[in-house]
Amino acid sequence: xxxxxxxxxxxxxxxxxxxxxxxxxxxxxxxxxxxxxxxxxxxxxxxxxxxxxxxxxxxxxxxxxxxxxxxxxxxxxxxxxxxxxxxxxxxxxxxxxxxxxxxxxxxxxxxxxxxxxxxxxxxxxxxxxxxxxxxxxxxxxxxxxxxxxxxxxxxxxxxxxxxxxxxxxxxxxxxxxxxxxxxxxxxxxxxxxxxxxxxxxxxxxxxxxxxxxxxxxxxxxxxxxxxxxxxxxxxxxxxxxxxxxxxxxxxxxxxxxxxxxxxxxxxxxxxxxxxxxxxxxxxxxxxxxxxxxxxxxxxxxxxxxxxxxxxxxxxxxxxxxxxxxxxxxxxxxxxxxxxxxxxxxxxxxxxxxxxxxxxxxxxxxxxxxxxxxxxxxxxxxxxxxxxx
Ligand SMILES: Cc1cc2nc3c(=O)[nH]c(=O)nc-3n(C[C@H](O)[C@H](O)[C@H](O)COP(=O)(O)OP(=O)(O)OC[C@H]3O[C@@H](n4cnc5c(N)ncnc54)[C@H](O)[C@@H]3O)c2cc1C
Numbered sequence: 001x002x003x004x005x006x007x008x009x010x011x012x013x014x015x016x017x018x019x020x021x022x023x024x025x026x027x028x029x030x031x032x033x034x035x036x037x038x039x040x041x042x043x044x045x046x047x048x049x050x051x052x053x054x055x056x057x058x059x060x061x062x063x064x065x066x067x068x069x070x071x072x073x074x075x076x077x078x079x080x081x082x083x084x085x086x087x088x089x090x091x092x093x094x095x096x097x098x099x100x101x102x103x104x105x106x107x108x109x110x111x112x113x114x115x116x117x118x119x120x121x122x123x124x125x126x127x128x129x130x131x132x133x134x135x136x137x138x139x140x141x142x143x144x145x146x147x148x149x150x151x152x153x154x155x156x157x158x159x160x161x162x163x164x165x166x167x168x169x170x171x172x173x174x175x176x177x178x179x180x181x182x183x184x185x186x187x188x189x190x191x192x193x194x195x196x197x198x199x200x201x202x203x204x205x206x207x208x209x210x211x212x213x214x215x216x217x218x219x220x221x222x223x224x225x226x227x228x229x230x231x232x233x234x235x236x237x238x239x240x241x242x243x244x245x246x247x248x249x250x251x252x253x254x255x256x257x258x259x260x261x262x263x264x265x266x267x268x269x270x271x272x273x274x275x276x277x278x279x280x281x282x283x284x285x286x287x288x289x290x291x292x293x294x295x296x297x298x299x300x301x302x303x304x305x306x307x308x309x310x311x312x313x314x315x316x317x318x319x320x321x322x323x324x325x326x327x328x329x330x331x332x333x334x335x336x337x338x339x340x341x342x343x344x345x346x347x348x349x350x351x352x353x354x355x356x357x358x359x360x361x362x363x364x365x366x367x368x369x370x371x372x373x374x375x376x377x378x379x380x381x382x383x384x385x386x387x388x
Contacts, residue, residue: 001310004303006336010384013332016082019388025328026381028066032364033374042361049354056353063360067328068095069348073118076350079327083346084124087338091127091180091324092118095349097358100137102160108134109164113171120175126322126345127211127293128172129180132192135168136161138184144191162195169199173209180242180293183213186252186264197228201237208240208291208320215246216276217265225279229289239290242324243279245272245298247362277304284308284321291320295347297330297373302337309342316341326363332380 006012014022032038048055069076073092080090094111096104112130119125132141140157143150150158172179181196183189196212203209214221225241232239246252249265256263266272280301283292294305302323309321325334327348338344349359366373 002303002306002340004299006340007299007303007332008380008383009336010332010380010387012339013335013380014384015335016086022381022385022388025066026378026385028062029374029377029381033378038364042364045357045361049357059357059360060353063364064353064356067326067349067360067363068356069327069350071350071352073115073350076348079348080122080124083348086335087341087344088334089124089126089343089345090327091129091345091347092125093129093347093349094134094351095131095359096351096355097131097133098355099134102157105135105161105164109167112168116168116171116175116177116179119177126343127178127180128168129182129347130168131182132184132188135164138188141188141191145188165195165199166202169203169210173203176209178209178211178240178291180211180240181213182242183215183244183246185248185255186215186218187255193224197231200232200239201235204232204237204240206238208238211240211242211291211293213242213244213295214279215244215248216279217246217249217252217272219264219266219271219275222275222279222282225282229286232289240293241283241290242293242295243276243283244295245276247366273298273300276301280305281308284312284314287312287314287318287320291322293322293324295324297325297333299333302333306337306340306342317343319343328363329377 017025045055045059069079069090069092076092080092083090092115094108094115096108099105099108108130112128112134116128119128136157140154140161143154144158168179181192184192193212196210199210200212214225216222228239246265252265253263266275276296276298280292280294283290284305294301296302305321305323309316309318314321322343322345323333323337324345324347327346334344334346349356
C-alpha cells in the first residue's frame with residue numbers, strides 16, 4: 001500500500017527538469033492561470049496563424065515545447081527516452097486535428113500505421129493511439145450516430161473510414177501493439193463506439209488489442225460498459241478501455257441547451273468523480289475480462305486505483321492496469337507512481353506547430369477552467385523551486 005503523500009514529492013516529480021525548464025514551466029502555468037490572458041492569447045494566435053504571421057517560433061518555444069514532444073516522431077524520441085529513464089512510458093499521439101479531406105485522413109492513417117511499426121521495436125512505447133476524427137469527417141460520424149440514411153457517396157465514404165480502422169487494428173494485432181482510440185463529442189461518438197466494438201470483436205479474441213475510451217462526465221457510460229461486457233462475454237472477446245473524465249463539457253452542455261435535450265453530462269463535478277471511480281472499481285473487479293488505462297490528472301482517482309490494485313491483490317505492474325497523464329501536466333502523479341513500479345505513461349502529442357494548435361488551445365483552456373488544477377501545478381513547481 002503506498003502513502004498518498006508520495007504525490008507531494010516534487011524532487012521525484014521534476015527530476016528530469018533542469019532549473020531553466022522548471023522556471024519556464026512555472027512562468028507558463030502562471031500565464032495560463034490568467035483566464036483573460038488565455039482568451040486573448042488564443043484569439044490572437046488563431047488570427048496570426050490564419051494570416052500567416054510569423055508566430056510559430058514563439059509558440060514552439062513556449063506552450064508547444066511544454067505540452068508536445070516535437071514536430072514529428074523522431075523529433076519526439078529524446079522526450080520518450082528522458083521519460084523512460086525514470087520508468088515512465090511514452091505514447092506518441094499524432095495530434096493533427098480538424099482535417100476534412102480523404103487525402104488528409106489517408107495521410108493520418110499512414111502516419112498511424114508507421115507509428116505502430118515504430119512502437120513495435122520500442123519497449124518504452126507501449127500503445128498506439130488515434131482520434132476518430134483523424135480517420136473521417138465529423139459530419140459522417142454525426143450522421144451515422146443519428147441513424148440517418150446515407151447517400152451512396154456517403155456510404156462509400158463511411159466504408160473507407162471503416163477500412164482505415166480495420167487496417168490499423170489489424171496491424172496493431174499483427175505487431176502486438178495495443179491501439180487506443182480517443183473519444184470525442186457525444187453526438188458523433190456512437191458511430192465510433194459501434195465501430196470500435198466491431199474491431200474489439202475481431203481483434204481482441206486473445207487479449208485486449210483495441211481499446212475504446214469512456215468519458216465519465218457522461219451519465220450513460222458505466223451502463224454502456226456493463227452492456228458491452230455482457231456482449232463481450234457472449235462473443236468471447238476482451239475489452240480494452242481508457243477512462244477519462246472528458247474534455248468537451250462546455251460544448252456538450254451548450255448544444256444540449258440549444259437543441260433542447262437533456263444534458264448527457266453529470267450535473268456536478270462530484271457526480272463525475274463518483275462515476276469515474278465506480279467505473280475503475282467495476283473494471284478491476286472484472287479484470288479477467290478487460291484492461292484499464294486510467295487517463296487522469298486527478299490525485300484521488302489515481303490513488304483509488306492503487307488501492308483497488310491492492311484490494312484485488314494484483315501486481316503493481318499488472319499488464320492490464322495502466323495510469324496515464326498528458327505530457328506537460330501532473331508530473332507529480334506520473335513520476336511518483338512510476339517510481340513505485342506502477343505502469344505509468346504520458347500521452348505525448350506531436351505534429352507541426354500549426355496543426356496541433358486545437359490541442360494546445362484545449363490544454364490552455366482546460367487549465368484555466370478547471371478549478372484547482374493550475375493552482376496545484378503552480379504550488380508543486382513553487383515547492384520544487386524552493387527546495388532546489
Ligand atoms: C492520457 C489522457 C488521455 C485523454 N484522452 C481523452 C479523450 O480521448 N477524450 C477526451 O474527451 N478527453 C481526453 N482526455 C482529457 C480528459 O478528458 C480531461 O479533460 C482531463 O484529463 C481533466 O480531467 P481529470 O480527470 O484529469 O481531472 P479533474 O481536474 O479531476 O477533472 C476535470 C474534469 O471533470 C469534469 N468536470 C469538471 N467540472 C464539472 C462539472 N461541473 N460537472 C461535471 N463534470 C465536471 C470535466 O470532464 C473536466 O475536464 C485525456 C486525458 C488524459 C490524461
